[in-house]
Amino acid sequence: MAVSLQVDQLSLVYRSSGQQDTHAFGPLSFAIVAGEFVSVVGPSGCGKSSLLECVSGLMQATSGEVRLDGQLINGTVPAQVGMVFQQDASFPWLTVRDNIAFGLRHGRQSVPAADITARVDQAIVQVGLSGFENHYPSQLSGGMRQRVSIARTLVMRPQLLLLDEPFAALDPQTRLLMGEELLGLWRQSAASVLLITHSLEEAVLLSDRVLVMSARPGRLKHELRTGWSRERDAGIVSDPRFAQHVNTLWSVLRNEAQAAMRM
């Protein structure tokens, strides 16, 4: 069962003593309908990661609210929410298999051991880590470690998936394959997805809708509906609308990126 997300007048100011306040983002409002795939693009430093942390419940926004199927998120990450961060978050002292199984073994869901094994096996194949089950993160490349983090979140079968530049450390080919894999998972699971990416092509390829943020404090500057069917795959890069969408996003983003560089 997918969930809907409502973000209402959300705003975040970082306050630290002896330093100037930083208004990271907002106020901004948007909604994601159950099962929708939405991406957020915006210039570096505009508050994208901060926004995702507030949406997840990891961080408390300064004002505004976030609701998951109408329920206020406040202080804790709801069980239906899965996150993948920009930086690899695998545990160095656990093998690939134990990293991926960690949330299932120690989380709030009570999952029978046989199901854990089956789900972990499936996730290992999905992220292309077969043969590396017993390796430790230090024995893997940065891209492979990031795939461990992605698998660790996917095995929890989140109904809302929050992804912060999850593919940034991957080479372009692996990135495309992981994007397609993510689309496949999204189709099967009917989960709602909120993806932050700096790749306009990735945003257009994967999403139903792309939100463009302004320079900091990030606000919503533009919204683009791609119009793809749910059955899309990487083949749509040759659709003429693909290039049009990327151009539209770039023309909106260019001014904001310049503004961000002058800050």
Ligand SMILES: Nc1ncnc2c1ncn2[C@@H]1O[C@H](COP(=O)(O)OP(=O)(O)O)[C@@H](O)[C@H]1O
């Ligand atoms: N913990 C923090 N304390 C103070 N300022 C922060 C903190 N985290 C991020 N910032 C600032 O908030 C702004 C937005 O950061 P971030 O959300 O990481 O942007 P993005 O992900 O879009 O690059 C930046 O100016 C950054 O320096």
Ligand SMILES: [Mg+2]
């Ligand atoms: Mg970020």
